[in-house]
Amino acid sequence: MSMHFEHFGLNVEEPLKMAEWYVENCRMRILRGMQEAPFTHFLADETGKVFLEIYCNRKAVVPDYAGRQPLEFHFAFAVPDAAAAKDRLVQAGATLAEEIHLEDGSLLFMLRDPWGVPLQICQRSRPF
Numbered sequence: 001m002s003m004h005f006e007h008f009g010l011n012v013e014e015p016l017k018m019a020e021w022y023v024e025n026c027r028m029r030i031l032r033g034m035q036e037a038p039f040t041h042f043l044a045d046e047t048g049k050v051f052l053e054i055y056c057n058r059k060a061v062v063p064d065y066a067g068r069q070p071l072e073f074h075f076a077f078a079v080p081d082a083a084a085a086k087d088r089l090v091q092a093g094a095t096l097a098e099e100i101h102l103e104d105g106s107l108l109f110m111l112r113d114p115w116g117v118p119l120q121i122c123q124r125s126r127p128f
Contacts, residue, residue, distance in 0.1 A: 093114040
C-alpha cells in the first residue's frame with residue numbers, strides 16, 4: 001500500500017489574509033482556494049511537495065496559537081540565510097520568539113506569524 005504525507009491543516013480566524021501573507025512572504029503558492037466559508041486554501045511550498053491547508057470552520061474552536069509554546073508544533077522553512085529571512089518576515093509582521101544556535105553550526109529562528117502561529121526559519125549546517 002502506498003502512503004505519502006499530503007497536507008497539514010489548521011483552523012484559523014483569517015484564512016484569506018493568512019494565505020496572502022504566506023504567498024507574499026514565504027514563497028508559497030495557492031493550489032486551491034475558496035472565497036466563501038470555510039475559505040479553505042491549500043498552499044504549496046516552492047518544491048510543490050509540501051502542502052498546508054488553512055480554513056475557518058466554525059464547527060471547531062480556532063486554537064489560541066499565540067498562547068501555545070512553539071515546541072508543541074511549528075512550521076519550518078529551510079533557507080540559505082536565516083538572519084535575512086528572519087529580518088524580512090519580522091518586517092512583514094512576524095514576531096521573533098527565539099534565536100537558536102545548534103552545536104552543529106545550524107542557525108534557527110523561532111518566529112510567530114501575524115496570527116501567532118509558530119514559524120521556524122532554519123539555516124542548517126547539513127541540509128536534510
